Amino acid sequence: MNFVKRAGMSLGARKSKTAALLAIFVVICTLLLGGFLLQAAAARQEADAQRTIGVDVTVKKKNLTPALADRLGTFDLVHRYNPELPMRAGARGFTPLTSDAPRPGGNSAGSEDPGPLAVNGVRDSGMLLPFSYGSTRITAGRGITPKDAGRSVAVIEQRLADKNHLKVGDTVRVRSADGKRTVALEVVGVFQDPTQDPTAWKPPHELPGNALYVPVGIAQELGTGTATVSETVFKIGSPGQAEQLHAEAERLLGKGSFDFRVNDKAYRDQVRPIQQVGTFAGLIIWVIALAGALILGLIVVLQIRERRPELGVLLSMGEKKWKLIGQHAVEVAAVALPAVALAALAGSLAGQAAGDALLGGHNGKPVAAAGAQDAEIAPPTVRVEPTTVGKVAGIGLGISLVSTVIPGIGILRLHPRSIPR
Incomplete structure (x- = not known):
């Protein structure tokens, strides 16, 4: 049987565990998307602040x-x-x-x-x-x-x-x-x-x-x-x-x-906090990516241990070990894609509110620059763009690949006779 088809049947047979994996992936992708959206919004607001405040x-x-x-x-x-x-x-x-006051020394005006x-x-x-x-x-x-x-x-x-x-x-x-x-x-x-x-x-x-x-x-x-x-x-x-x-x-x-x-006082007061938010957003992306790969890797390790009898049967039937690893990768990737779609929906609904809270928007009103009455920083604009969703999807698939391939190395050491049934 094709290992891709077998991965789909496995996800259908283990609905509760599939749902739990989907929930974990949705959280990871939502946090990743939030980091990217916040980083992009901070960059746009920083560019606007540089033009208006400088x-x-x-x-x-x-x-x-x-x-x-x-x-x-x-x-x-x-x-x-x-x-x-x-x-x-x-x-x-x-x-x-x-001047209303008397001029000292008399009222004679200077000739020059x-x-x-x-x-x-x-x-x-x-x-x-x-x-x-x-x-x-x-x-x-x-x-x-x-x-x-x-x-x-x-x-x-x-x-x-x-x-x-x-x-x-x-x-x-x-x-x-x-x-x-x-x-x-x-x-x-x-x-x-x-x-x-x-x-x-x-x-x-x-x-x-x-x-x-x-x-x-x-x-x-x-x-x-x-x-x-x-x-x-x-x-x-x-x-x-x-x-x-x-x-x-x-x-x-x-x-x-x-x-x-x-x-540069006005710049320090207004622009540097925005830069700090952008840096924080970039840090969030790295932390979530690493933590997500670690969490999913542990989940896959546990799944491999639980499914050792299944793996033994497949190896006894002559299934190649790389296909077993591929099956696990397909299962995780199949869950990652709908998770990205759900994360994009969540980002479009709640992204603007999060951007306003972190980047200083006040009910959509521009933030006046310190020391520059005529300069106003536009409120943060949070947009879910296809390129951003593509980045999240790429990182999500990368996480799924890393979290399955590294734990799957243990499968390469398995022998049918050593696996309990």
Whole structure:
């Protein structure tokens, strides 16, 4: 009789033991599938977190130009970047804020005062710390974005807007510090700085209400000399990429000629726990695979001992020993395949809930990144994909093969006459 057919008849004749073996295999395959699903979900969430949170690298250099900052910003590892170009400018057609406190030494203004407005040229205002941490917020309109390059737009402070009755869509005219150029700017946003007005006298450009944010190109146009970036912040995916960005900065800016600081606190707070879950899931897979092979191997050893009379009869009839081992392998494999299907069903029903519990999903709401108000990590997505089920099936069949072949070595030493009947 064909040993495959004989394996099917044996499973049918021993229904209770077959059911117990199936239950064990379902547990093993479900745990394996859970490990793979959790590992894949952690990898997807980690990639999303790297894009949204990332690591901030601040580069400072004397005489750093916007052009050099742009060249470094085009490096492959950089997701976003923001150079800051501070300028002082004057106002045309609207009135800047002034300090309510009396000015020390009289009221005579300096003849060389370059202007009462603190104009900050930026590429992406959302990367500025006051905005990203949420202490400074947009109350109307929007901030400066990379799409504003080449446009004459501005974001003004709430106090300046209130004093001059300005709103989003209005136009303000700003003149360069030397008075030679005047630029008309459309107000696209109004922001609120929580800093209180100083009680002591301060020059107008130091008052928080006189701050404006404009694209870098506008700040360069208002400048009176060589435009110099005070600092540039680059957002990369992970702390490990900082060394590569540093090497690129050395190539462009010169070795040892700049200050390079890495801020990965938000990354550590949000991304590393996700990585730990992924590592834990990988450990689960190995432990379950080894434990499953061990448990099933012990079960097969016990089955071989119980079925020694059956084996003796088959050997007496001239059955080859490798076919006896093959019969046991087929029996275990035949139970493994439906167990994989049941595990896939269980994973599709309960996988998302397990992923939410372990990866920090809160009722489907994104998890806000620490220190980055506008960056949100998407909730974990657990998907039962054919490739994942294929991995579980492959490991399950591998377990069945190992758990039958290794104990089956004992069958090779059997002799019909030595087996009791």
